Amino acid sequence: MHVPLRDALVAEDNAQRVVDLESDYDHLGRQLARRGINIEELTRHATRFRVALPSWGVATGGTRFALFPGPGEPRTIFEKLEDCEVVNRLTRVTPGVSLHIPWDRSGNAAELKAFAAARGLFIDSMNSNTFQDEPGLALSYKFGSLSHSDPAVRRQAVEHNIECLALGEALGARSLTVWIGDGGNFPGQVHFRRALDRYLDSLRQVYAALPPACRLFIEHKLCEPAFYSTVINDWGTSYFCARELGARALCLVDLGHHAPNVNVEQIVARLIHLQKLGGFHFNDSKYGDDDLDAASIKPFQLFLIFNELVDAELERVAAFDPAFMLDQSHNVTDPIESLVTSAVELVRANVQAHLVDRTALSDCQTRNDAVMALQILKQAFTTDVAPILATARHRAGGAIDPIAVYRASGYRQQVTDERPADARRRVGIV
Numbered sequence: 001m002h003v004p005l006r007d008a009l010v011a012e013d014n015a016q017r018v019v020d021l022e023s024d025y026d027h028l029g030r031q032l033a034r035r036g037i038n039i040e041e042l043t044r045h046a047t048r049f050r051v052a053l054p055s056w057g058v059a060t061g062g063t064r065f066a067l068f069p070g071p072g073e074p075r076t077i078f079e080k081l082e083d084c085e086v087v088n089r090l091t092r093v094t095p096g097v098s099l100h101i102p103w104d105r106s107g108n109a110a111e112l113k114a115f116a117a118a119r120g121l122f123i124d125s126m127n128s129n130t131f132q133d134e135p136g137l138a139l140s141y142k143f144g145s146l147s148h149s150d151p152a153v154r155r156q157a158v159e160h161n162i163e164c165l166a167l168g169e170a171l172g173a174r175s176l177t178v179w180i181g182d183g184g185n186f187p188g189q190v191h192f193r194r195a196l197d198r199y200l201d202s203l204r205q206v207y208a209a210l211p212p213a214c215r216l217f218i219e220h221k222l223c224e225p226a227f228y229s230t231v232i233n234d235w236g237t238s239y240f241c242a243r244e245l246g247a248r249a250l251c252l253v254d255l256g257h258h259a260p261n262v263n264v265e266q267i268v269a270r271l272i273h274l275q276k277l278g279g280f281h282f283n284d285s286k287y288g289d290d291d292l293d294a295a296s297i298k299p300f301q302l303f304l305i306f307n308e309l310v311d312a313e314l315e316r317v318a319a320f321d322p323a324f325m326l327d328q329s330h331n332v333t334d335p336i337e338s339l340v341t342s343a344v345e346l347v348r349a350n351v352q353a354h355l356v357d358r359t360a361l362s363d364c365q366t367r368n369d370a371v372m373a374l375q376i377l378k379q380a381f382t383t384d385v386a387p388i389l390a391t392a393r394h395r396a397g398g399a400i401d402p403i404a405v406y407r408a409s410g411y412r413q414q415v416t417d418e419r420p421a422d423a424r425r426r427v428g429i430v
């Protein structure tokens, strides 16, 4: 058994940085005070923020061309949780973990739950997988799952989702995210209206099995794996299905699942308005579902999304309780470093969104002052809140410089020695 990243190591590294940090924090505090902002309030927002980790994100992800596994890849859900613990020890905002079934099937739910709890983690959400054929599966998902033309395949996919719900309940998970790979590769292959009807009919059966404390998230995606059309292709379709199903069916926005140039923050606002925003899969992308680290390409877009979220939070919009999760595929980085970086970027966007002068912005909107409205947003976005983020982490027992501590810890080397490479590695997103 390896030694998880030791608290003493974090403390030693922090000790070398804390004097400078305090000075930066005090300076920023004085600057913000001149703008009528209390830095401690912002630090509280940073401390309270949470985003769940994807269990599949701690292993190297591939493209459809190849997968280049890194050293010390976790091979089981238990090893994945060990890596998640490291991310959380460094950032202190990621105690929740999202599981993917069947990838994370463990046999004994109570044991898994206890294993997570012993590491300061909990199982936050479940993801069903009907987009691949696991070994031994009776019927193939090659031509779809919940919307398949064959009722027997649909039944199998429904049962898999119901199994995920039962497992999630035993693990204490609060949501099930359903993403399907169903769609058509060629015009004419799929009847658009009938496929959606079949999907809805299947999902109604899943919804009927939803445990009382659980929410069902519908995740749409513009394209892939089907190249011509997907059944749940956009937020409108997702919203329609969620509304058909009932109050605990909500829409999940994965940032990589939209057409280029789509205004994602406006979609977020629409779903908030319609009381159907369930949650997020955060990542970033340049061309499609690239699953890059959050804020690596479009940090301003991420800020604008958080601007909508904070606005709804402050206005106490009804039924507003979004779940935050990362969904990334790390193909050239150490997954732990990518997840740490992304978690930090989300806290940053959240804190920056809390900096927006909403009274002044509203006034600009009334007066149609476009220049000042943008300046108000830019002032918040360009404020360097790094000392707030580092102070929040430090106070919570995390690292002032998480990547530096991680690299100095030797964790990757340790797990490389303990976890011999898995010969079964394959091409694919995870």
Ligand code: RM4
Binding pocket: 127, 179, 219, 221, 254, 281, 289, 327, 429, 430
């Ligand atoms: C999909 C989608 C799902 C994720 C899989 C691995 O594109 O984003 O949320 O579970 O990838």
Ligand code: MN
Binding pocket: 179, 219, 254, 281, 327
């Ligand atoms: Mn996703």
Ligand code: MN
Binding pocket: 254, 256, 257, 289, 291, 327
């Ligand atoms: Mn995706």
